[in-house]
Amino acid sequence: METSIWHALLYLVGILAFAGLNAAYLGYCERKGAARIQRRSGPTEVGYAGLLQPLADGIKLMSKQLLVPKGVDGIIFRAAPILAMVPAITSMAVIPFSGNIQARAMELSVLLLFALAALAMFAILLGGWASGNKYALISSTRAVSQTLAYEIPMLFTVITVVLISGSLNLQDIALDQQGGFWRWNIFRIENGHFLTMWISFLIFFICTIAETNRAPFDMAEAESELVAGFMTEYGSMGFGLFMMGEYLNIVVAACLTTVLFLGGWDCPLGLIPGVWWFLIKIYILIFTFIWIRWTFPRTQIYKLLNLNWKILIPFSMVNLLITAVLIKVF
Amino acid sequence: MTVPISPRHDETFVLNLGPQHPATHGVLRVKLTMDGEYIVKAEPVLGYIHRMHEKMAEAGTFAQFMPNTARMDYLHALAFNHGWALVVEKAAGIEVPPRAEYIRVITVELNRIHSHLLWWAANLLDLGAFTPLLYAFDDREQVIDLLERVTGSRLTYSYMRFGGVLNDIDEDFIAGTRAFLVRLRERMPVFYHDLVTSNIIFIKRVKDIGIITPEMCRRYGVTGPVARGSGINYDVRKDEPYSVYPHFDFDVPVFHECDSMARYMVRVQEMEQSMRIIEQALDALPDGPIMAKVPKMLKPEAGYYYSAVETARGLLGHRLVCNGDKNPYKLKLRSPTFSNLSLFGEVTQGMLLADALAFLGSLDLVIPEIDR
Amino acid sequence: MSAYWRDIFYGSKSLIKGMLITGRQFFKPVVTEQYPYETPTLPPLFRGHIELIGNAESGLPNCVVCMMCQRACPSDCISLGGKKAEGGKGKVLTSYILDFTKCSLCGSCVESCKFDALRYSHEYNLVSFNKDDFIIDLMKRLEEQNRCKQ
């Protein structure tokens, strides 16, 4: 793919717009979705059905003062919320939205994505550390131990996908799954991969919830224990950026799940593929995120690590083994 | 699950939980000495909403204290009303007409369901689940509407009077209550048991958390659902019957696991027993007056009086000392959660912060009642 | 080991069950009341702050200034004034001030009234920036009600 300055600018604007829109409106969707699940109506006042609510929230957050508590490291404190946004937006550069919509096709895009995902945890660590608040400190240590633990099964399941496709390039992985849902990694009939891949998908999905710090694994936020965790001391747009970063991480996680397991932009029946299929799939996944969040109680940090070390890691390792055997046998 | 730890005191830090904290449901402060996420020492600090109700009781007449009683335990206000009415009736020797006593029991039990529903909701909120809260509030709203219809207010009822109750109940209320019981029985298995009780995350959070042994209950004077979750079969309604409770056939749920799950199960099953009591009371509701003939100004004989009632949180005792005057000479309120909370420090030693808060939720605290 | 598999099996089942319940609720209508657009219907016994009852014919308050309500009040929020009735016996009410900031809506005053002079209003929109707005002159309120009736 040829890279010109116009191409780069176009994608820069496009990705920023996509990211901004998602960050703003996923908050709205979350509130509406939660409200419907709880038989309420959610935001209704600003605009038709409350559609301008994110705008109002944004104006409110931006017009407030960013309070920097006394005695904290001001630079790190201010940098942390920005750092929460950057990896998520950067990740979007390598995500193939369709066969020809991708900012930058890279050979090792899977690796890059996981490197950036680990960086998102870094923002929480810095924010919690720099706040000079005990709740925030506990929260950031929780976030680190959680993310580190969940990288392992996540990478194990990704390796199964990489084994099947034989590539670390997201574009290739998606192209490999074109032609109907029976070719998607999760249901892949070829070589009998569907036997193990749905388990891989489940493990991967659970890990993405944990990686993005979403309920029921929102140990870092845990509002009934740690007040607001690493965000306790943040107000105004500092808080806003953390929230937006959280939603962007969800979008990236959903994109990644779609590419790795759900055939990317492929139509389920193998008819007309296109970017709309990609969007439909990621929003169904995002809805599931919201749905899960508003159904379950929160786990507890040690139960969470137990789940990881006792269930997810053994299962993902066995899964990897079986997948490798299947590839070898057939 | 408590993990034995040997804290290094140079590495502990103090964490102030409250007085404003989402998990304390009011203004309780707990001073925690922490070693990482483990609690080394927990000291509850009380008194942030202390209003000296006992002095107010001494300052006014017996009847003038009635509105105060509802403001201590705002979730089971009618039981506090009932307790105060009973002790004064005992002191003054007032006979309450049976219809009034039945109405008292019906409203108190409805209020108990309301209190347990709200506890259920708040406990789930402590565990991080928000949706069950609103499902429970949906049901709770029905109870409040029913009680508002008969008492005239929604939370702090001041409904009882010495010798009876303020208003009579009508056919609409009876029909509404029966409809509510049907509705709650329908929703119970789905919204309470399927969604929460059998949920694996919930079970893992509450099972074997916050073990209170029966011996500990006795030493600390723990009563109510907390004691019954520790295998102590003690319910004032059964063991020291007051009002018309002996007329009804109901069970006292007792669980022997001593953990948060046991306390949860006790409360959920108590709601069912309360529904049984209400049904029987509605079926057997006698006719007659709702107020006894009571002198305008009560002047009970000098003496010591004690009366206990079972609120949603445990034994509420009124120790009343009269000197023959129109004011109580001394009133001591023995509130259940004051004693129930006193074991918090001992139980939470070596617990994780998250578990300690789940345990705090399972104690069902109402702070104004602790602080009085 | 069997507990391990049982946990996984029943655990997943309970999670799916929970999600189906909330999923079903997603498509059901809302149960909340959209407050400013819908207002609640208050039950007849609703205890708002008190107000005076006017005589059906004259519109004057039924109160005979016996002071029972003032004495019954636990928080001293009622103060009323009266003067000797012209000509006849008894007293006429001249002022009835309710200090609603201290009132706990217990209803002792209404109960103590033997002359059918007090009742609960059905007012619940009680918001103000000014504390003085809650020191309510019930005589004025009754006059306004009389004016509205005419």
Next chain:
Amino acid sequence: MERYEKTRSALSPLFPSGHESEAVGTEESEADSSPQQRLPGVVVTEYSRTGSHLDVVCLPDQLMAVAGVLEDEGFFLESIAGVDWLEQGQLEIIYDFNLLGGDQCRVMVRTFVDRSEPVVPTLTGIFPAADWHERETFDFYGLHFQGHPDLTRILLPEDADYHPLLKDFMP
């Protein structure tokens, strides 16, 4: 044998002077409005009227012994209440004991101290429940519980210098 009979016979060795065996209804001191002070002893009271089965009056020194007997009998401490008898210049402390299930027996233990020297032994060593109740009584009456591990304010602010439930306290 009724539970309260059993408890009474367990308690009576503590009061050897012979005042303990008064029958029901002979509480001649109930009528006047003085502190219902009798000589130390155990009295059976009418449960339906007063709400307790036994009324034990003891000297502050006997308190530990009485509590020890009740602990052995399986009682728990329900509440501690202070009463200020201003005219007589005395403070009274009422301990309510109860049984957790099984039989029904409520025991009221009372003791009197001088208002000028309000010192009683603590029961925290026997009943941990006494800890907070005694702190509360100290808070409200200034009663000093000797041997209490942490006798500080519990409900009132820690810098308060008054004891509001004393009858001569004016806010």
